[in-house]
Structure formats: structure tokens, C-alpha cells
Amino acid sequence: MPAKKELKTCSKGHQFYKSSDCPTCPICEEERKPENGFLSLLAAPARRALENASIKTLQQLSTYSEAEILALHGMGPGSLPKLRAVLKAEGLVFSKK
Numbered sequence: 049m050p051a052k053k054e055l056k057t058c059s060k061g062h063q064f065y066k067s068s069d070c071p072t073c074p075i076c077e078e079e080r081k082p083e084n085g086f087l088s089l090l091a092a093p094a095r096r097a098l099e100n101a102s103i104k105t106l107q108q109l110s111t112y113s114e115a116e117i118l119a120l121h122g123m124g125p126g127s128l129p130k131l132r133a134v135l136k137a138e139g140l141v142f143s144k145k
Contacts (some may be wrong), residue, residue, distance in 0.1 A: 051056070051067035051068070053065040053066060053067045054066060054067070056071075056073075056078055056117065058071075058073035060073070060075075060076060062075040062076060072092070072096075074092075078092075081095070081123070082095075083102065086109075086130075086134040087099070087104070087105055089130045089134065090127055090130065090131075091124075091127070092100040093122035093123070093124070094122055094123050094124065094127040096122055097120040097121055097122035097123040098114070098117075098120070098123070100120070100121075100122075101120055105132060106135055106138050106140055107140070109131065109140075109142075110133065110135055110140040110141065110142065110143065111143055112142065112145075113142055113143045113145040114128060114141055114142045116143075117131065117142070
């Protein structure tokens with residue numbers, strides 16, 4: 049049986065339903081989503097994982113191995129093909145650490 053969704057309100061007053069304890073407001077996350085750049089290609093959890101690790105450029109991303117990126121909380125294997133593609137387009141690759 050699925051968990052019951054509870055009505056929550058974020059600090060900006062947005063109301064949304066969530067079944068988890070995660071405090072992230074989906075409306076605020078959509079507003080924060082970049083309009084361009086490689087971070088705009090990722091789902092919010094993966095984007096936050098990179099932002100929390102202070103990875104904001106492809107050059108910074110290229111200093112990490114795929115395993116290190118996957119180890120970040122919120123990063124899933126579905127994001128790696130997107131990241132590989134944008135790195136390749138810039139002549140970069142993940143580190144082989």
C-alpha cells in the first residue's frame with residue numbers, strides 16, 4: 049500500500065503533497081532549475097548532488113571519476129550518460145582516478 053501523501057507548505061508558502069519526509073519543495077526546485085548549461089539537463093536530485101559537492105562547471109566535473117559522482121547522494125546511474133555526452137562535447141572525460 050503506497051504511503052499517504054501529506055499536504056506540506058514550504059517557507060515561500062507553496063503547498064504540495066509528499067509521502068516522504070524530504071522537505072524539498074518541488075515548486076521551488078522547478079523555479080531554481082537553470083535554463084541552460086549542463087545542470088539544466090539533470091533531474092533535481094542529481095543537480096543538487098553536484099551543487100552540494102560544489103561541482104558547477106564541466107571542468108570541475110572532469111576532475112571526478114564516474115564512481116565518485118555516483119557515490120554522491122541523489123545521483124543515479126541514469127544521469128551518467130547525459131554527463132558523459134556533455135563532457136565529450138567539450139572534449140572532456142571523467143577522471144580515471
